[in-house]
Amino acid sequence: MIHLQAVDLSKAKTETLVIPVCEDKDIHDDPTIAALILRAKKLKEFKGKKGDQIAFYNLPDVKIVRLMFIGLGKLAKIDLEAMRAMAGTAVKECIKKDLSEVLIAVPSAAKTNLPDQPLLTALTEGACLGNHLFDKYKKEKKHKPLKKINLLVKAAAAKKHRKLSSRIATICQGTALAREWVNTPPNEKVPEQFARSIARLARREKLKVTVWGEKELKQQKFGALLAVAAGSQHKPRLVILEHKPHKAQKAIVLVGKGVTFDSGGINLKPSAGLEDMKIDMSGAAAVAATLIAAAKLKSKVNLVGIMPLVENMPSGQASRPGDIIKSYAGTTVEIGNTDAEGRLILIDALAYGLKKYKPRTIIDLATLTGACMVALGEKIAGVFSFDDKLAQEIVSSGEKTYERCWRMPLPEDYKELLKSNFADLSNMSSTRYGGAITAALFLAEFVGKARWAHIDIAGPVYGKKETAYCGAGGTGFGVRLLCDLLEV
Ligand code: BES
Numbered sequence: 001m002i003h004l005q006a007v008d009l010s011k012a013k014t015e016t017l018v019i020p021v022c023e024d025k026d027i028h029d030d031p032t033i034a035a036l037i038l039r040a041k042k043l044k045e046f047k048g049k050k051g052d053q054i055a056f057y058n059l060p061d062v063k064i065v066r067l068m069f070i071g072l073g074k075l076a077k078i079d080l081e082a083m084r085a086m087a088g089t090a091v092k093e094c095i096k097k098d099l100s101e102v103l104i105a106v107p108s109a110a111k112t113n114l115p116d117q118p119l120l121t122a123l124t125e126g127a128c129l130g131n132h133l134f135d136k137y138k139k140e141k142k143h144k145p146l147k148k149i150n151l152l153v154k155a156a157a158a159k160k161h162r163k164l165s166s167r168i169a170t171i172c173q174g175t176a177l178a179r180e181w182v183n184t185p186p187n188e189k190v191p192e193q194f195a196r197s198i199a200r201l202a203r204r205e206k207l208k209v210t211v212w213g214e215k216e217l218k219q220q221k222f223g224a225l226l227a228v229a230a231g232s233q234h235k236p237r238l239v240i241l242e243h244k245p246h247k248a249q250k251a252i253v254l255v256g257k258g259v260t261f262d263s264g265g266i267n268l269k270p271s272a273g274l275e276d277m278k279i280d281m282s283g284a285a286a287v288a289a290t291l292i293a294a295a296k297l298k299s300k301v302n303l304v305g306i307m308p309l310v311e312n313m314p315s316g317q318a319s320r321p322g323d324i325i326k327s328y329a330g331t332t333v334e335i336g337n338t339d340a341e342g343r344l345i346l347i348d349a350l351a352y353g354l355k356k357y358k359p360r361t362i363i364d365l366a367t368l369t370g371a372c373m374v375a376l377g378e379k380i381a382g383v384f385s386f387d388d389k390l391a392q393e394i395v396s397s398g399e400k401t402y403e404r405c406w407r408m409p410l411p412e413d414y415k416e417l418l419k420s421n422f423a424d425l426s427n428m429s430s431t432r433y434g435g436a437i438t439a440a441l442f443l444a445e446f447v448g449k450a451r452w453a454h455i456d457i458a459g460p461v462y463g464k465k466e467t468a469y470c471g472a473g474g475t476g477f478g479v480r481l482l483c484d485l486l487e488v
């Protein structure tokens, strides 16, 4: 857990103090800390440059056993993300040393030119997120997360921001939960298991939980979803979570793609990287974790999360290229490619969400296309919306949380790329260019005039290498973004 502490350093009970250091300016208010920094900077090997790190042990005149200095670089370059990264690095270093507690000295907001609330938010986020480990499948657990993370602040700030820091910690728990689900191997999160895991945690927070199986989905004619599920031994699920603090207010509906493993189906993917296709349920993970966080925080907004869960597999029962299916909305779709399965499960979930909830806003998150990664790389999500304000709000929340988003176009004339000779639409574009856009346009066909946005998160949900505040694997992308956007 995270604690804001306002103590005199000479009385601090901690054994470990982390001091962030700026290369060219003093950024701390406390003269004791400023003096310690001067001592560290006397060394040739520590100048406070970005990436610089040094530790002092048992200084004769200092009661704290360990002093760790972390360089932030030049003042002009220090932003909130640098603070997040610093806090994450600090926590990770302590974990590596097998410590259980740390105190991080919070720099002065005024001296860093950063507003104080976002500064504390960023430090709390970096520290909480850096404290998450995923070693469930290792016999030998090398390290343990810290038990307690303390931020050293002034008394007034401790009082003012206590609520904020516990709220941020809860949201980061949501990010960690999404990471866990994403990292879970696909043999342990088939739709039935993933649905059960979501339902169990959601019920604990008193969310209304609905889980439909194949029978209900057939009765209600979720034809597109069922066509994707057909190839797998493991039956599909549709999970719906509802958080309804207001009787009258129209809900915001979130839809998350939940393909627990995407083999491509009959259009089987190549071997390279196939194991990574366990991440194809990251949209559902982010939506479920957001609803759970919203319930924990007793959020005032009415929220609904809809998660279509399927496994996309080849088999004798699988849908084929050329098959024509009827979606929940009644539109027929020719399956041009069984690997374009995400859009099929999403159109049924979107159509159902619109019909049932008549939401004021509907947003879907999906690891929808490799093309979006070609366009924006591995760290930035693509945002598609006809609504300028909604798109801008998402991009802004992305800047604030550093879950970065970039708006992409929805050109009317590209729609013809989705024409089928035999059905109302094809799920496959007739060109290989602009794949993220044509996928989004396909979804757009099913949202009518609703206030809708689609976020293609294929890139940023996963990282092969660890970063300052995230281990290798799932990043939990989307939870902090949505919580900020919806003011959960
Ligand atoms: N799940 C994939 C998209 C994806 C690719 C996510 C890489 C994360 C990393 C999606 O279902 C898919 O296979 N999309 C195809 C669409 C194509 C067949 C039109 C793609 O991107 O190649």
Ligand code: MG
Residues within 6 Å of the ligand: 262, 264, 338, 339, 340, 341, 342
């Ligand atoms: Mg696919």
Ligand code: ZN
Residues within 6 Å of the ligand: 259, 262, 280, 339, 341, 342, 367, 368
């Ligand atoms: Zn997929």
